[in-house]
Amino acid sequence: MAEKRINLVVEGYPDAQAATKILRYLNFSTETVFNRRGKSRIDEKLAGFNSAARSTGAYWFVLRDMDTDADCAPDLRAKLLPAPAASMCFRVVVRAIESWLLADRETMAAFLAVALAKITGWPEALPNPKQYLIALARTSRRKEICEGMVPREGSGAKEGPEYASLLGQFVDQNWRPEIAAKNSDSLSRCLRSLRAWK
Secondary structure, eight states: OOOOEEEEEESSHHHHHHHHHHHHHTTOEEEEEEEOSSHHHHHHHHHHHHHHHHHHOOEEEEEEEOTTSOSSHHHHHHHHOSSOOTTEEEEEESSOHHHHHHTSHHHHHHHHTOOGGGSOSOGGGOSOHHHHHHHHHHTOSOHHHHHHHSOOTTSOOSSOTTHHHHHHHHHHHTOOHHHHGGGOHHHHHHHHHHHTTO
């Protein structure tokens, strides 16, 4: 059987790294990565991606953050894409990709150089996982983490200048989707959905 090649649609760079790592973990390969630069652009094009999946049979994996757009991921998925094609895997992250990354507590603690006890065991309950992660980075014993992930005072930025690249580095080198899935229901459901293609 030929290896399945997946078209990937994500909001940004850390999401692309995480989704690619998930596909690699499941022994899928990536065909094309569409970085939509935000969830609103994904929402605009979602029906088109779904039509492409239905008409061509090509496989599509679309990943979108829930943020505060809904109370639960299944409701948002049903609202945005009520009739997904058989080769469309549309998943909603509760609440942001950072919660999936934080769910691998041991490697995240080591990467940030913070105590394991500081990292929540319930990342999906965080109202703003990104700000939680930046607050952790502020207490890091690694200068690179503090300076790269934390916004500079007075800059007006929401994140540090190397936030995305450092997070991407963590995903590529350290993050373990199979471990993170034990602490993240939406990630566990995502893996289960993708495994249905095997």
